[in-house]
Amino acid sequence: MNNRTLLMVVVCAVVEAFSAQLNFYLGPIPYTFQNFGVVLSGLTLPPKYALLSQLLYLGMVGLGIPAASGFKGGIHVLVGYTAGYLWGFPISAFLMSVLSRKYLQASKVSLDKIRVKEYVILTLISAVSAMPAYTLGFLVFFAYATLFTPNLLTWSSSLIRFLGVEVGNPVLTLFIASVAIFIPQDVLMDHLMAILTSSTLLRYLKSVGYCRSQDLTLHECLS
Incomplete structure (x- = not known):
């Protein structure tokens, strides 16, 4: 790992901590921007370092730093x-790095020159990459709601009622409340902003001579 990559690992972990604090409520539904940092890590760093940046973030949280x-x-x-x-998050960042890198290299399109088509495809890639986080998130939430904290089911039901939806199945109720209602905001705000930010960053780094003109991705620039 060179110094530039190490610096970006730390920067991505800090960005993740910062984006986790950005939030808003739509009625009782809490939305955050922490997926922004996950996708940005995947677009900025090679796969193993994208994973490392999110593990560093978890380490910060575990040490008591108020980063969650x-x-x-x-x-x-x-x-x-x-x-x-x-x-x-570490798995999702790793996947985002692998899949976005393969796509950009196969299409021979530089991240700083992406157009609508590339934005759409990268957004779809980001949605696929987020699946591990959603899956683990739901499984843990479901386990707590059914085994340890039954109030979570009550909270989930109230969220569903706020949406004007009646669901009799508790599994579906928990899935909607813990995953489904967050996907549109995650993908259309967090993920798109991360793609735009990484594209703009590569364009700037090329303009100041920090990256080579032939670098298709930030991965190549920072490696």
């Missing part, structure tokens, strides 16, 4: 009912 959403930190955050999402 809501300025939370400590081991309890990493074993709580939302911990599945956090543990899925």
Whole structure:
């Protein structure tokens, strides 16, 4: 790992910590921007270092640094009912790095010159890459709701009612409340902003001579 890559690993972990604090509510539904940092890590770093940046972020949380959403930190955050999402982040960042890298290299399109078609495909890639985080997030949330914290099912049901939807199946209720309602915001805001940011960053780094003109991705520039 060279110094530039090491620096970007740390920067991506800090960006993840910062983006986790950006949030808004739509009624009782809490939305955050922490997926922005995950996708940005995947677009900025080679696969193993994208994974490392998110592991570093988890390490920050575990050490008690208030880096998780809501300025939370400590081991309890990493074993709580939302911990599945956090543990899925390293896998999602790794996948985003692998898949985006393969796509850009195969299409021979530089990240700083992407157009609407590439934005759409990279957004779809980011949605696929987010699946591990959603899957682990749901499994842990479901386990807590059914085994340890039944109030989570009550909370989930109230969220569903706010949407004007009646669901009798508790599994589906928990899935909608813990995963489905967050996907549109994650993909259309967090992921798109991360793609735009990484594209703009590569364009700037090329303009100041930090990256070579032939670099298709930030991975190549930083390797």
